[in-house]
Amino acid sequence: MKKIYLDNAATTQVREGVICKMQEALSNFYGNPSSTHSFGRSAKTGIESARKTIAKYMNAHPSEIVFTSGGTEADNMILRCAVRDLDVQTIITSRIEHHAVTHTVEELEEKQNVRVHYVNLDEYGSPDLAHLEQLLKNDDSKKLVSLMHINNEIGNKLDIDKVSAMCRENDALFHSDTVQSIGHFAWDMQQTPVDFMAAAAHKFHGPKGVGFAYIKKNSGLKPMISGGAQERGNRAGTESYHNIVGLEEAFVNAYDNLEEEQAYVVGLKKHFVHTLQKEIPGVEFNGHSGDLDKSTYTLVNMRLPVDEQKALMLLFHLDMQGVACSQGSACQSGSNKGSHVLNEILNVEELKKPSLRFSFSKYNTKEELDYAIRVLKEFAAQ
Template sequence: MKRVYLDNAATTQVREEVIEKMQEALRDTYGNPSSTHGFGRSAKTAIEQARKTIAKILNAQPSEIIFTSGGTEADNMILRSAVKDLGVQRIITSRIEHHAVLHTAEALTEEYGIELQCIPLDGEGNPDIEELEAALKQDDKKKLVSLMHVNNEIGNILDIDKVGQLCREHGALFHSDTVQSIGHFHWDVQKAPVDFLAAAAHKFHGPKGIGFAYIRKNSGIQPLILGGSQERGYRAGTEAFHNIVGLEAAMVAAYESLEEERAYVAELKHYFIEGLKKALPEVHFNGLSGTADRGTYTLVNVCLPFDEQKALMLLFHLDLKGIACSKGSACQSGSNQGSHVLNEILTEEHLKRPSIRFSFSKYNTKEDLDHVIATLKEFAEE
């Protein structure tokens, strides 16, 4: 049976060169990075080299890169410290953010009594910039804006320069979950008006369980995990050395081949959209995922013209045909509540139909997409 993996927004296949780098680290560099002997110093040197490499790619300072277990921890660390240590009294966000942000912000309202303000969306599923500006002007309370750069479900791309500019004009801190962005888009944190970013290696062909927070110098952010003095005191715990060098290798490879791979994946997305339109003329593309320039090139989210009874069997049918995709973000694919993002942006009519996220990578082919399109057409005709 042909197997097709189109769930790259959930996680990606690890590059061979990353696996080789990690195997070498596991085999040869097994000292504790906090130890002062040669074995430990070798590991510590490699960690600091990885930090410098990542900082150079982002045009950051090495001290601004803090390794974490992934994007969720980075988001938690930043939001919690902003409230607890930086005096933030209101978090401004949207209802289509990742739950790592939304659930953390909601918990902070209960624990610290801060205000949580979710700005409305425009007609295309983007946070309304005019409403954001009004929220920033509302009063003199210290504010943190948290809006993701690339939405993990519908692929909309935030005007991060405009949002950051507004935050600076009104003295607000700006955090962006860039888990779907770093590794797929160029970044220059000296030009981008952001204070905090979050990233995860497994979204760009690196290992799971490793990511980083970008924390602008002298921000005052404090650690979430206490214990030892690792990560310059920002994050206690013996470093996952093999994962850190895997993250470094994946990020280097992603940016060395970014333009070539972006063009290839963007062509796959265009091919898939046109094929779906021909096979299923009533297909609807959610958010801006069906666009070439205003949605990310890495995914489409499609509302399919199937009734509720057929919808119940759709993912099961695709899985039987060897096709991996997602009905929403992987973080809630086991939930019966449906996608909180789609609930915010779709009409009642479209919510009755099945919506599927297909996300692409360099390892996909047009033959893969032909198989998916044919399977969907066959399912529609049954």
């Protein structure tokens, strides 16, 4: 049976060079980075080198990169500490953010009495920037805007430069969950002065369990985790050296090969969208995911024209045919509530039809996409 992996928005295959780098680290650099002897110093040097490398590619300062266990921790750290340390009283966000943001904001509203405003969404799930500007201008409290750059389910792309400018004009802090975009889009933090960002290595062919928070220099944030002076005093706990150098290797590979790999994956998405429309009449795309100008090139969220009863077997059928994709984000696959993103933008009849997220990487081929579409077409015709 064929085995085809089309769930790269959930996690990606680790590059071979990353595995080699991590094996070397585990074998030869096992000292505690906080130790003062040569074993510890070697590990510490590697961590600081990784920090400088990432900062250089992003045109940021090394002190602005704080290594974490991943994007969820980075989002939590930023939002919770902004309320605690920066006296943020109002958070402006949307209802289709990643749960790392929405659940944290809900808790801050309930337990810390933070005022929360939700930006209106258009029919495709994109934030209404006119409404955002209105919310910014009509609130004189200390504000933080939290809007993701790339939506992890429908792929919509935020005009992050425009939002950044609006926040500066209205004296608001700006946090963006960039887990689906770091490693896939170029960044220049001097040109797009976002205050806070989050990244996860496993979204760009690195290891799971490691990521980083971008925290603008002199922000005033204090550690969320206490118990040591690691990460230049920003996050206590012994650093995971092998994961950090794995992240660095994946990050460098992603950006050194960005144009070539981006062009390749763009070609995959174009082929997938065109072939779907040709082979399965009535197929529809959720959000802007069928539009390369308004969505990321890495994923498509499509709706298959089959009835509600038949839809119950779709994901199982695909898995039995060796096709791995997602019916929503992987983070909510154990939930029976369905996608909170699709619940916001689809009507009752549209929600009855099965929606699937297919996400691509450099390791996929057009032949694999054709096979997946053939499996979908056969299922719809049964």
